Amino acid sequence: xxxxxxxxxxxxxxxxxxxxxxxxxxxxxxxxxxxxxxxxxxxxxxxxxxxxxxxxxxxxxxxxxxxxxxxxxxxxxxxxxxxxxxxxxxxxxxxxxxxxxxxxxxxxxx
Numbered sequence: 001x002x003x004x005x006x007x008x009x010x011x012x013x014x015x016x017x018x019x020x021x022x023x024x025x026x027x028x029x030x031x032x033x034x035x036x037x038x039x040x041x042x043x044x045x046x047x048x049x050x051x052x053x054x055x056x057x058x059x060x061x062x063x064x065x066x067x068x069x070x071x072x073x074x075x076x077x078x079x080x081x082x083x084x085x086x087x088x089x090x091x092x093x094x095x096x097x098x099x100x101x102x103x104x105x106x107x108x109x110x
Contacts, residue, residue: 029048
């Protein structure tokens with residue numbers, strides 16, 4: 001019973017790290033390269049590389065359903081990838097999002 005609960009918590013935790021890393025990677029790839037330089041947040045290539053490696057490490061570290069932990073040695077690396085994703089999402093993304101045009105309908109005045 002306790003082992004199943006521990007496994008489930010680890011799975012959810014590593015899955016959340018993978019989702020955050022993938023979200024950060026996709027967001028970084030969709031932003032214009034000039035926005036990163038304009039805000040002094042390294043380069044788009046740097047963040048794409050860091051987040052690409054982070055997403056791969058998080059994917060490998062996520063345990064398979066059924067209790068098979070293939071990526072156990074990557075656990076610490078997955079935690080580091082979670083840190084990289086959080087730094088991007090809470091520091092870099094708000095800064096570079098000012099340089100991205102919003103898509104959508106017309107104005108909101110009626």
